[in-house]
Amino acid sequence: MALPMSTAAAPAGPVRAVSARHFLRLKLRVMGNSFRGQGWRLAMFIGGALVGLWFAASGFFLFAVPGMTGNGRYAMLVAAGGGGLLVLGWLLLPLVFFGVDETLDPARFALLPLPRRTLVLGLFAAALVSVSALAMLIATFGLVLTAWRLGGWSAGVVAVVGVVAGLLLCVAASRAVTSAFASMLRSRRVRDLAAVLLAVTAALLGPLQIFGLAALRETDWDRLTGVATVIGWTPLGAPWTAGIDVAQGRVWAAPVKLLITVVALGALLAWWSRSLESAMVGAVSSGRTPARRGATGGAVAQLFPRITGRMRRDRFGALVARDARYWWRDARRRANLITIAVVGIFVPVMTNLGGAGFAGGEQGMTLSTSDSSPVVVTISMLFVGVLASVTLANQFGFDGSAYAANVVAGVPGRVELRARMTAFSLYVLPMLTVVAVALSLLLGHPGWIGLTAGSMVATYGAGLAVSSFVSVLGAYSLPETSNPFAMNTGAGMAKGLLTLLAMVVAAVAGVPMVVAAALLGDAWLWLALPVGAAYGLGAALLGAYLAGDVLDRRQPELLATVTPRR
Template identity: 75%
Template sequence: MAVAVTEAVADVGAGRRVSARHFVRLKLRVMGNNFRGQGWRIGLFALGAFAGLWFAAFGLFLFAVPGLAGNDQYATLLAAFGGGLVVLGWLLLPLIFFGVDETLDPARFALLPLPRRTLVTGLFAAALVSVPAVAVLLAASGLILTAGIFGGWSAALTQAVGVLAGLLLCVAGARAVTSAFATMLRSRRVRDLAAVLLAGAAALIAPVQLAAAAALQDADWDRLAEVAAVVGWTPFGAPWTIGIEVAQGRVWAAPVKLLITAVTVVALLAWWSRSLESAMVGTTSSSRASTRPRATGTAVTQLFPRLLGWLPRGRFGALVAREARYWWRDARRRANLITLAVVGLFVPVMLNLGGAGDTGGGALDTSSPVLVTLSMVFVGVLAAATLANQFGFDGSAYAAHVVVGVPGAVELRARMAAFSLYLLPLVLIISGVLALLVLGQPGWIGLTAGSLLATFGAGLAVNTLLSVLGAYSLPETSNPFALNSGAGVARSFLAVLSMLASAVAVIPMVVAAALLGDVWLWLALPIGAAYGLGAALLGAYLAGDVLDRRQPELLATITPRR
């Protein structure tokens, strides 16, 4: 099958050449048909477009600041760092939050006689048709403005080319990374991969810590400008700094930097096209890999993982056991779990190191309880947000629960419990690492763990309610990052909503950390744990009542349209 796709004979039939234009039109048509008769989808899309425009305007202004201020000293700085952040965002955000829009699922093209090059360029062109891409294009126009003010038409024109190249880089990067990661997650060997990723993230922390501390300690603008000049020669900064180079008289730099960008884009596309192949041939090659050992024990003992043998053999226990197995066996859920683990460990460490470096003292006594609490709130909110579409993971399989008539509150409590089985050890690790290794304050472990538990519990409550009311269907593909068109907006909107709501729910914890001082270091753990547990149980009770009344409606919203 793979051969048929890659070395397709284009001259079968009276074939007209298929070009990228067809893919773009196909995507627009599919998007349009998805909107048909679904007012709320149009509304969501408009909302997303509006948010995109708002951010674009903001970025436009930011990138244009040096030009408007008439000061070209920091123009390179802004272009290199700002543009670099945009690229980084395109690489990482799809993995963590948003997923990629797979309106055109590559697997659907597997049977068509298309050369791989046509397929990749076509899908790439289709991927460019999206709200975020337009937003980036708009925002980066600020760079053109800046370049034009300093260097006239020639600089502006060069920068315009640079902005286009930069956009291609962003989109190609996002596709390549998600596709490659999806391929890795599909393989059964991913258990090892998770460990490697975690270890890698942990190993990265030390050098990044040193670099960040050094950079912030002598936060000297000229030093930063030097760093920016270096970044400007990497793919992250190259496309965005072309105009300013021309404006400042280094015309030779422009073709070199364009070349750097072009080579990167081509390399990314090649990488993407390789993993596309396995996405199209897909599950058949990976699923029948091993003959499994014969089952031992009765059916009921098989259902319960060995570590969970203590669970009651009833409705609740069965639900928890099944959910626990699913968090590991379902690639989509596992992807969420792994990124959560990496980000959850990474961000608080970085945040608190930054806080420590800022005041210039040693790392030991500078991070404040408020900052620690806030970073823990972030992790807790992020963790709980994983459940915002928990029923969407199940898809039509949820019909089994409707047929049986599982009571809503039991179901939601079990789902919370199963997720917590994975999350609580992670919480312990994160708070331990933060208190012991980063802050060097074992006494603060109560504070970190308490804040995290409180946020997590409150977040569970919010997201459980959200998962019943705001569920949406996920496409049945093998790419765990794939989203239906329009769902991207819905997903980001719901995620932001849930994060805001859960963050609001833990304001008391932050206030207490600010007001109570040292006493709070001891009270944070018991109070935080109790607060979290109470909030979660209350959430399950309330949302369970809602679920009882709208089980069939929930099933209809999470069943993928075919």
């Protein structure tokens, strides 16, 4: 194997084995090159890294609290609960917010003679090189400190193994889930299945949450430790609690828990490996449509989908029609729509019914006895509105270089932004209406429909305005892969932060609705809808007006930033 690699090597000569090390070096090289001559990228990366470190440090201290106070009573709770939440975060957050860093696109390796095992392990190793993985490792080392303080060095060593295994588990989980979900969305046959699957998951999470809160209400913290013990025996908690077990004298539990982790890890990698294959092949002909028959009417009639109704057949109409078609045909955008639908239903139900759980006192847990207040409802609606609108924060990135067509045609910025808002709203507004109505009925307050819808529409409109600016000034290119969750090199965290910033600004813009709900009392129940709708519409139009001006001045620059570098 020590054959020197010279340029004159015969093509049929001995082949050197490829190991994960090569993938690591490749990833670092690609990351390094992507910063070259792009100062802002480097700055964003460093900014993201600093924030990551801050989170890591706070996580470390949280995990280390039981050890530093020398109080082992809640060690299990902290380890299983905190660790479990982290795993869930790695599992779900990439789907909702951040995407996965796909610096090494699996499709690029399709032509290389690599065994699948090598490929999976290599890509896995490369995936471990990220700010978030490092931050995670630092944070969870707080558990090592806890285990060491409580149970000496042997517990500490076990905790180290557990924490590292846990990190591997988290990264594998995020890769496997995004990859599987991506390939599901790619295939048109099962794309509806994916939506159903997500909806069912969300529907299951709701009751689980209520059960959890019910348990929390009926029991004290010690009983909760019992729950933590149970979680500790699932892959969610096993890696994190192994060290605590040793510290608390259950030495036999540690190897079993580590075994659970390893088995889960293996299963996830196998799952990933299967969907990876479809990702590699899928890139060649992504989302091939059957040649549909029955093209009726002229070209213009074909362009306008039914959802646009009797919209004028002019420039604005064409922009809306094209964007509306894209929200459905582009896997990346469709994934966003599905996310809004699922989270938009799940979060309000969770916060409001969960709030009932918190406040319910000794009464039994029935869904109708909710003590959710107009303020809580308004805040949760605020979140949904913001979440929906922030989807447009990189609306030009979705288009990529295809945006050139609009630049060449000289589309005025204001028309462009208004059309994009309209097309997106064609899908989102009905969805938001359903959420508002369903939530009001579920809470047993049909009279709150105006309140829920009004506050949601207000924040949605304000959020659209904010997103217009972010999309013009903070646009970034998305890689041209078949994975709708793929992000570009190292930019994931920084871009996620930009999105979060947009969310915060949009949420602040929605605060008047909360204040009104708190101060105006019953009158507000009737005023909320007209006032909210006017506020949202006004904000959105103002945003398009102002951001459109900016867009007019920097169309070519925007095109350059959303064009993927090849």
